[in-house]
Amino acid sequence: xxxxxxxxxxxxxxxxxxxxxxxxxxxxxxxxxxxxxxxxxxxxxxxxxxxxxxxxxxxxxxxxxxxxxxxxxxxxxxxxxxxxxxxxxxxxxxxxxxxxxxxxxxx
Amino acid sequence: xxxxxxxxxxxxxxxxxxxxxxxxxxxxxxxxxxxxxxxxxxxxxxxxxxxxxxxxxxxxxxxxxxxxxxxxxxxxxxxxxxxxxxxxxxxxxxxxxxxxxxxxxxxxxxxxxxxxxxx
Numbered sequence: 001x002x003x004x005x006x007x008x009x010x011x012x013x014x015x016x017x018x019x020x021x022x023x024x025x026x027x028x029x030x031x032x033x034x035x036x037x038x039x040x041x042x043x044x045x046x047x048x049x050x051x052x053x054x055x056x057x058x059x060x061x062x063x064x065x066x067x068x069x070x071x072x073x074x075x076x077x078x079x080x081x082x083x084x085x086x087x088x089x090x091x092x093x094x095x096x097x098x099x100x101x102x103x104x105x106x107x
Numbered sequence: 108x109x110x111x112x113x114x115x116x117x118x119x120x121x122x123x124x125x126x127x128x129x130x131x132x133x134x135x136x137x138x139x140x141x142x143x144x145x146x147x148x149x150x151x152x153x154x155x156x157x158x159x160x161x162x163x164x165x166x167x168x169x170x171x172x173x174x175x176x177x178x179x180x181x182x183x184x185x186x187x188x189x190x191x192x193x194x195x196x197x198x199x200x201x202x203x204x205x206x207x208x209x210x211x212x213x214x215x216x217x218x219x220x221x222x223x224x225x226x
Contacts, residue, residue, distance in 0.1 A: 034212040036152075043202055043216035044144075044152065050210055087152055091211035095168045098152040 002026050002090050006099035012107040019075040021102045023066075023088035032092035033071045035064055038101075039084045047086075048073065078104070109133040109215045111203050116220030123193050127220055129186040129203030137161075137181035140206035142213060143188050145199035145222075153199075156188065157206070171197075193224045 003026035013019050023033065031051045036044040046055045048064040051071060061076040075082055083106055088099040115127040129141070143155040156177040157166040165177055176189040186203050200221050204213035 032211070034210075036213075038152075043218055044213070045216070046212060046214045049212045049214075055214065089152070089154075089212065094157070094166050096154040096157075096211060098154070101151045 001095055002029060002093060002097055004088055004090055004097050004099040006086075006088055006102045008102060009100065010103040010105060012105045013078050014107045015078055015080055017078045017107075019078050019082075019104060021073045021086055021088075021104075023071045023073070023099050025069045025071075025090055025092075028068045029090045029092035031067060032090055033064070033066065034089045034091060035062075035073045036087045036089065037082075037084045038087065044087065075104075109205070111205065111215060111217035113201060113203055113217045113220035116201065116222045118223045118225065119193055120226050121194060121224055123224070124189070124191045125193065125222060127188040127190065127201055127203075127222070129188075129217055131184045131186065131203075131205075134205070136179075136184040140208045140211075141179060141186045142204045142206055143177060143186075144202045144204050144213065144216075145197075146202070146219070147196075147199045150199075155201070157211075158186070190222070193222075195224050198222060198224045 005024045007022045035048040038044040052064045063074050085101045085103045087101050110132045112130045142157045158177045174192045178187045200219040202219045203217045205215040207214050
């Protein structure tokens with residue numbers, strides 16, 4: 001199975017900050033990397049698919065990059081509604097696997 | 108509007124069975140691949156099972172293989188997960204999620220149904 005490792009596991013940031021979350025795959029996954037946001041008590045929400053494609057309705061302050069084994073999710077200017085947990089997911093091979101999550105908290 | 112509504116969760120004893128359902132609306136269900144994804148309390152996300160749009164291709168996570176069965180009824184716009192031989196470690200919120208293949212990511216999720224396995 002492909003292991004997905006996110007870093008950091010948690011971070012504290014202020015409104016307006018630029019935030020970067022890293023996701024590393026245990027083997028190459030080409031561009032089959034997706035990002036989700038989950039708020040407490042809610043279902044996950046797709047933010048970005050195949051590395052950098054923004055899901056419809058997602059603000060442009062979210063962006064993704066990377067290839068092979070190393071990927072990043074960037075929030076260019078953190079907003080109050082962005083405080084949540086973020087997960088990466090590889091869709092390169094079965095079983096599809098998620099990172100352990102990165103919790104973004106208010107500083 | 109795309110809607111996915113899970114049901115069927117509850118409290119069950121170890122070794123017991125449960126059948127989850129997911130009612131889909133707002134899109135052409137028969138055209139989409141579907142998945143079940145679960146989340147143990149306070150934990151991360153774990154993919155459980157996949158079914159193709161026709162139902163001809165099915166995959167399972169090793170943790171549920173041989174115990175869980177995914178199925179769908181395109182005439183009823185419904186997805187199912189039959190769970191047998193349940194274990195304490197199956198306790199989780201179970202989400203159904205739409206898969207807009209190609210890509211195999213999850214673009215719409217239900218609100219989840221909670222399965223608790225405990226004596």
